[in-house]
Amino acid sequence: MAGRESNIVKIVGIENYEKIRNCKCLLVGAGGIGSELLKDLILMQFGEIHIIDLDTIDLSNLNRQFLFRQKDIKQPKSTTAVKAVSHFSNSKLIPYQGNIMDTNQFPLHWFNQFDIIFNALDNLAARRYVNKIAQFLSLPLLESGTSGFDGYIQPIIPHLTECFDCTKKETPKTFPVCTIRSTPNLPIHCIVWAKNFLFNELFASSITENNQDEQRLEDKQDWGTEDKEEIERIKQETNELHELQKIIYSKDSSKIVNILEKLFIHDIEKLLLIENLWKTREKPTSLTLEHIESSKKIDVSKLKLDQIWSLEEQIAKFINVTEILMNRYSIEKSIEFDKDDEDTLEFVVTAANIRSYIFGISMKSVFDSKQIAGNIIPAIATTNAIIAGLSSIVSLRVLNLLNYANVKKPTDINMAFTSKASNISNQRYLSNPNLSKPNCNCAVCSKVCRGVLEVSTVKLQTSTLGELIELIRTTFKYPNDVSVLDVSGQRLLADFDFDDLLDKTLEDLKLGEGDVLLFTDDEGDEDSNQFRKSLELYIAVVSDKSDDYIKLPSIEVPLIEKIEEAESNDMEEEINIATNANEETIILIDEEEALELDKQSKGKRLEREDSSDKDNIKKIRTTNTIEDDIIELD
Amino acid sequence: MSSGDSNLSADEIALYDRQIRLWGMAAQARMRSAKVLLINLGSIGTEITKNIVLSGIGNLTLLDDHTVTEEDLGSQFFLSKENVGYKRLEVTKDRIQELNPRVNLTYDVGKFKEKDAEYFKQFDLIIGTELSTLETIELNKITRRFNIPLYIAGSNGLFAYIFVDLVQFDAVDEKLKSSVPVEIGRISSNKEVIEVNVRIDEDDSKKIYEKVTTRHHYKTFEDVLQAASLKDKLNRRQLKRLSGAVPLTFAKFNLQNNQACPTSEELRKSMQAISNKFGVPVENIKDEYFEQFANQSGIEFAPVSAVIGGAVAQDVINVFGKRQSPICNFIIFDGITLDMPIYEF
Incomplete structure (x- = not known):
């Protein structure tokens, strides 16, 4: 055989080659890893590849996403990628521009057409979502990620090997309020102050909304201090900032100097009056009117983004960019921080740098600050190529297509992560531990049973919640006391003392395609101390069945010993600087949200030290979530 | 390698943003003045080319006299069906240049075997792929004579290797100081620590880094x-x-x-x-x-080439960028188990 298939035939044999031709792959992401994976899967002659991405192409993608050109900027990634590979592709390719978590565009049954899923994602929320879908449908998933030189791949065989959520992803770095507002000592503290506090107060929303937000936050947050005097000062300062927003409203650029005086002279002078703060710290030195005056001679058009500007240059630029934003504000009504919006970036950077100067912290260039303010993760072509290559190669074992390396048990398959590039080992370029069994405490793959609840459109309108509960109770042998939670909507539907909704139909309750219900045994068996395991049901609405159609998954829900939940609530209250999964913003959140976000957030930079493979892979995996969605704080 | 103009333009900074954040402006500027030769544009050669052209290497010469075959279509993404029967370089050069118009590309359809030693002298670094043992030995003699860093890579289906000869190379690595300080002296058969400096983080005085200079000795x-x-x-x-x-x-x-x-x-x-x-x-x-x-002898498998091509290109970039220790001196990749040990032979 001498054609494009001859290489793969020699590797897997003619029969398995036919299987590859009949294989339908789902590729989630057409960015750095996705571009590479698409190329590899095509050259391996996979029969059909569906590729999804919600993004459009940006200039900063071109250093690694090799299917995209300058002329493609602002075009959708998925369709552009498919066009770019057409000259070498012999596979059926189907692009989608959309969010993989959109249940309207991608309902559960849509996933069921695939034989294997390749993740090439850049955020934890979507990774978790696809992982869960794979668990619902028992589809093999190839998970991967890169961050700079670091990268990993993890094959996931549902129910047989560790899932994405079996290992804990670390919580985001947090700062107490007083560090940000009163006693910064790192550049990031000043950037967070400028971006999350100052910028929002001045440009993000109207005054009343801000007041409410502020009130809500202040009721709950950790001040990081017991000092009443200081807390009062911070509260007062916030109120005074609302006054500054009136200057922005006024469009009077001559008053920008007042903003500078308030933020960097008066507020600092007040801060200096709280002597307790400066017993063990270096005192800040406030700006002077002379600084502001001498900045007026500076020509801001000559400033370079990769250099650190002088204090006077920072002030001059601050005045210049505030004036621009002031004018924009009167038209746009609300401006959000965006790292690629130069005005907002320069405002934050100059304000942060002036504050840094005051507190004796080193100033940063716009280029360097952008990384911190915009949560940018460095990304390169080579790591993506290596990781996508490994993901493709190992798919041959996941699909068990290598006859000479037959997979006897799923834990024979290897995962891999960069070990040389990550400074973990000098003796191995990659570390490649075998897959582990599922973690028995994993809330995603082990602690609950999962299945799909199929229901016809008509049945959705006629069946009440009470009837559904009854059906589930009898089918899976739950006791009388069960609680039902709408996981997607985060609301309680029923429990032992809440039965108001039982007569509502599923449609009344706004339940439909893609919603997930969680049934929990609240009663248990007193004698044996055993409980029925919790059950998560994914609602799939089917249109081609009879009106009365409703079908529960054919699974067994076992009895388990009740395990006392570990108390996880004893952590100190703090403001969490977490990343919103979809937007690249740092958000200040209260503690309740923080617990939620705990589950979706990622951790600190890899600690570079030698230890065993298992420890390292955990570090790598908690470290690497690719590209743009994370704040790196080390 | 000439030192070149170290000022990157605003356009370059924007284009290379995500990698400059990793290896810095100075490294990016050094890469721009580098002159690299790649011998043979097969499957691994294609991957290496893609990676180093994207990264913004200054000058790349491709030397390849092969004609496109049907089999090549299954392992080389610059090729399409219509290209079968033509010289590889002729049909791929536009696609390669499109990857990054800033890179100065030279295409040489001459035969590797007919090049005299002087030809190789003009390069700062040479990468050879798909070479026989004898060809590798001959090429290595030349690179030694002119003190040119050499990378060799090849594959055999699911299996592959990388050989590196940088003659002698001093790499500077920086890591957080651990409780056991790094000492000067031989640390393995091909490596010795020749200098250790301590640096305190400018923003956080509690963070102390060790800047370790390691001399790598290579064999032919x-x-x-x-x-x-x-x-x-x-x-x-x-x-x-x-x-x-x-x-x-x-x-x-x-x-x-x-x-x-x-x-x-x-x-x-x-x-x-x-x-x-x-x-x-x-x-x-x-x-x-x-x-x-x-x-699987003689078989090129695209995803294996992606791994090997990625590793070679990254190392080449590190050598120019003076970031991270280079590979020293032999890697073997097993695509079944994903084993990828580094040996100091």
Whole structure:
């Protein structure tokens, strides 16, 4: 055989080659890893590849996403990628521009057409979502990620090997309020102050909304201090900032100097009056009117983004960019921080740098600050190529297509992560531990049973919640006391003392395609101390069945010993600087949200030290979530 | 390597943003003045080309006289069906240039074997792919004569290798200081620490870094073939886990003096000799494993090329960028287990 298939035939044999031709792959992401994976899967002659991405192409993608050109900027990634590979592709390719978590565009049954899923994602929320879908449908998933030189791949065989959520992803770095507002000592503290506090107060929303937000936050947050005097000062300062927003409203650029005086002279002078703060710290030195005056001679058009500007240059630029934003504000009504919006970036950077100067912290260039303010993760072509290559190669074992390396048990398959590039080992370029069994405490793959609840459109309108509960109770042998939670909507539907909704139909309750219900045994068996395991049901609405159609998954829900939940609530209250999964913003959140976000957030930079493979892979995996969605704080 | 103009333009900074954040402006500027030769644009060559052109290397010369075959379509993404029968370089050059218009590309359809030693002198670094043992030895003699860093990579289906000869290279690594300070002196057969400096983080005085300069001593390919052995280097567990690809790759090198695609019997014989020399029991390599290694001889497999091409390109970039220690000096990749050990032969 001498054609494009001859290489793969020699590797897997003619029969398995036919299987590859009949294989339908789902590729989630057409960015750095996705571009590479698409190329590899095509050259391996996979029969059909569906590729999804919600993004459009940006200039900063071109250093690694090799299917995209300058002329493609602002075009959708998925369709552009498919066009770019057409000259070498012999596979059926189907692009989608959309969010993989959109249940309207991608309902559960849509996933069921695939034989294997390749993740090439850049955020934890979507990774978790696809992982869960794979668990619902028992589809093999190839998970991967890169961050700079670091990268990993993890094959996931549902129910047989560790899932994405079996290992804990670390919580985001947090700062107490007083560090940000009163006693910064790192550049990031000043950037967070400028971006999350100052910028929002001045440009993000109207005054009343801000007041409410502020009130809500202040009721709950950790001040990081017991000092009443200081807390009062911070509260007062916030109120005074609302006054500054009136200057922005006024469009009077001559008053920008007042903003500078308030933020960097008066507020600092007040801060200096709280002597307790400066017993063990270096005192800040406030700006002077002379600084502001001498900045007026500076020509801001000559400033370079990769250099650190002088204090006077920072002030001059601050005045210049505030004036621009002031004018924009009167038209746009609300401006959000965006790292690629130069005005907002320069405002934050100059304000942060002036504050840094005051507190004796080193100033940063716009280029360097952008990384911190915009949560940018460095990304390169080579790591993506290596990781996508490994993901493709190992798919041959996941699909068990290598006859000479037959997979006897799923834990024979290897995962891999960069070990040389990550400074973990000098003796191995990659570390490649075998897959582990599922973690028995994993809330995603082990602690609950999962299945799909199929229901016809008509049945959705006629069946009440009470009837559904009854059906589930009898089918899976739950006791009388069960609680039902709408996981997607985060609301309680029923429990032992809440039965108001039982007569509502599923449609009344706004339940439909893609919603997930969680049934929990609240009663248990007193004698044996055993409980029925919790059950998560994914609602799939089917249109081609009879009106009365409703079908529960054919699974067994076992009895388990009740395990006392570990108390996880004893952590100190703090403001969490977490990343919103979809937007690249740092958000200040209260503690309740923080617990939620705990589950979706990622951790600190890899600690570079030698230890065993298992420890390292955990570090790598908690470290690497690719590209743009994370704040790196080390 | 000339020092070049170290000022990157605003356009370059925007384009290379995500990598400059990793290796810095100075490294990016040094890459821009580099002059690299890549020999043979096969599957691995294609991957290396893509990676270093995207990264913004200044000058890349491609030397390849091959004609596109049907098989090439299954492992090289610059090619399309209509290209079969044409010179590889002629049909791929526009696609390569499109990747990054800033890179100065030179295409040479001459034969590698007919190039005289002087030809190679103009380059700062040379990468050879798909070369026979003899060709590698000859090329290595030339790179030694002119003190040029050399990378060699090749594959055999699911298996592949990388050989590196930087002659002598001082790498500076910086890491957080641990409780055990790094000491000056030999740390392995090819490496010695020659300098240790301590740096305190400018923003956080509690963070103390050690800047360690490590001198890497390299051997030539010929010397590696002579010296390579794992005798007394592996414990029992490591020996048991050793990939069969290690002795088999060397068994193939020893044969390639004569021909590119050996018969199964020739390879088996050579493997027995190598197993002795390496101190690896022949029983370690199962018949099934041996057979498919032999069967995959001469096969280029795209995802393997992606891994190897990624590793070579990253190392080349690191050498120019003076970031991270380079590979020293031999890697073998086993695509079944994803083993990828680095040996100092």
